[in-house]
Amino acid sequence: MKNETFCILPWVHLATYTDGTGLLCCIAKPGEKRTNLNDQTVDEVRNSDYFKKARLALREGKQFGACSACYKEEAAGLRSHRLHENLFWRNTLGQEQIDKLIEDTKEDGTIDNDVYTVDFRLGNTCNLACVMCRPQDSSKWYKEAKILSGQLKTGAKYEWQHKESVDRDSFEWYKNPKFLESFYEASGEMRQMIFAGGEPLLIKEHKAIIKELVKRGTAKNIKVNYHTNGTIYDTELLELWKHFKRVDLFLSFDGIDRINKYVRYPSLHDTVVSNLKKYNDNAPPNMHFKVLYTVQALNIYYIPEFVKWLLDMNLPRIADYKSKKNIDDIIHTGILHYPQYLSPKIFPPRVKRQITRKLENFILDYGDRINLNSIKGLCALMNEEDHSHLLNQFNDYLENIDELRKLNRKEAFKELDEMGIFKPARREI
Numbered sequence: 272m273k274n275e276t277f278c279i280l281p282w283v284h285l286a287t288y289t290d291g292t293g294l295l296c297c298i299a300k301p302g303e304k305r306t307n308l309n310d311q312t313v314d315e316v317r318n319s320d321y322f323k324k325a326r327l328a329l330r331e332g333k334q335f336g337a338c339s340a341c342y343k344e345e346a347a348g349l350r351s352h353r354l355h356e357n358l359f360w361r362n363t364l365g366q367e368q369i370d371k372l373i374e375d376t377k378e379d380g381t382i383d384n385d386v387y388t389v390d391f392r393l394g395n396t397c398n399l400a401c402v403m404c405r406p407q408d409s410s411k412w413y414k415e416a417k418i419l420s421g422q423l424k425t426g427a428k429y430e431w432q433h434k435e436s437v438d439r440d441s442f443e444w445y446k447n448p449k450f451l452e453s454f455y456e457a458s459g460e461m462r463q464m465i466f467a468g469g470e471p472l473l474i475k476e477h478k479a480i481i482k483e484l485v486k487r488g489t490a491k492n493i494k495v496n497y498h499t500n501g502t503i504y505d506t507e508l509l510e511l512w513k514h515f516k517r518v519d520l521f522l523s524f525d526g527i528d529r530i531n532k533y534v535r536y537p538s539l540h541d542t543v544v545s546n547l548k549k550y551n552d553n554a555p556p557n558m559h560f561k562v563l564y565t566v567q568a569l570n571i572y573y574i575p576e577f578v579k580w581l582l583d584m585n586l587p588r589i590a591d592y593k594s595k596k597n598i599d600d601i602i603h604t605g606i607l608h609y610p611q612y613l614s615p616k617i618f619p620p621r622v623k624r625q626i627t628r629k630l631e632n633f634i635l636d637y638g639d640r641i642n643l644n645s646i647k648g649l650c651a652l653m654n655e656e657d658h659s660h661l662l663n664q665f666n667d668y669l670e671n672i673d674e675l676r677k678l679n680r681k682e683a684f685k686e687l688d689e690m691g692i693f694k695p696a697r698r699e700i
């Protein structure tokens with residue numbers, strides 16, 4: 272087994288897209304012949320050709336095509352998902368157990384060990400239609416996606432024609448009794464579960480899984496991790512979560528008030544804030560929180576206001592700036608890559624300079640309260656490429672969003688408007 276390519280995940284993990292497609296992990300490409308939990312069991316997916324070939328290749332020190340994201344990260348000098356996961360599972364299971372899993376692998380790559388970790392995107396049911404999202408990830412997008420695919424007048428139209436053409440029947444794979452039965456059968460050794468969606472806390476079958484794991488007595492071994500939009504606070508779940516080893520909630524929040532309402536439409540700022548306070552006051556000690564701020568063209572300028580606002584709320588369970596030294600221990604800032612016309616890279620150099628100056632001044636002025644150096648990386652990412660040719664698509668898209676949702680981008684982002692960002696879109700097609 273050569274360390275240059277080896278990855279433990281094909282032995283211990285199973286990830287899905289929202290439509291039930293089985294994956295080696297959340298960043299791996301799906302197999303040419305897709306596996307899917309709508310009509311296959313957990314065991315059938317984990318012992319499909321895609322998984323078996325991955326095991327054989329990675330064990331023999333060869334690269335596996337579906338894993339190119341990791342090789343690219345490593346070539347760029349970054350610590351890849353593969354390296355992170357190998358270390359995590361070596362520490363969790365021990366090298367001896369990992370060696371045994373590999374030794375027990377049959378000649379053709381088949382395994383019969385339980386699954387230790389899953390990353391399930393439980394369909395696309397969601398109560399929000401965030402501006403950067405799509406029907407594959409939110410059922411709230413169906414109607415508007417259809418309209419956009421007809422109305423846009425720039426290249427963004429083709430993207431929406433593709434997004435709009437989803438198979439609506441494929442997103443309820445987690446209701447399939449065959450899936451559930453095979454999942455419980457393979458879950459005796461479970462250590463880590465990641466749930467995302469859609470909005471996983473809206474899915475009643477998710478709660479049924481949580482209840483069943485408590486009933487089976489395996490919950491105490493399991494760390495559960497959620498990506499949630501913060502609009503749901505469920506006291507029954509709070510009670511159930513007490514039985515788990517650890518629960519981490521990643522709460523998506525992309526701005527204050529008018530910014531959040533536009534970006535995470537129709538999220539109500541007050542509902543999310545009220546839930547943050549309830550979690551802060553009532554969450555059992557095994558629960559931990561982090562805020563996810565997805566950085567895009569519409570909110571990069573407002574990072575300083577958001578950071579100050581969150582820390583000033585004084586919610587120690589959510590944003591404990593007194594014990595945490597770095598802002599990325601409290602707020603995870605992921606940069607948006609798609610759709611490209613919403614990335615901060617679309618701003619012309621003049622606007623990028625203004626934004627960079629504001630963020631750098633914030634780092635200097637506020638840095639004695641908490642280390643903000645990671646914000647420099649966001650400026651570097653914004654400045655690394657010039658995608659200002661996509662500004663027309665950005666305007667085309669937002670003009671249509673305003674019309675469909677009766678919103679006003681110039682009021683929601685008045686500081687960006689003053690920089691001259693919002694211009695009437697020209698017809699390109």
Ligand code: SF4
Nearest residue numbers: 278295296338341353
């Ligand atoms: S090598 Fe990378 S892409 Fe492949 S399964 Fe491991 S973590 Fe995922």
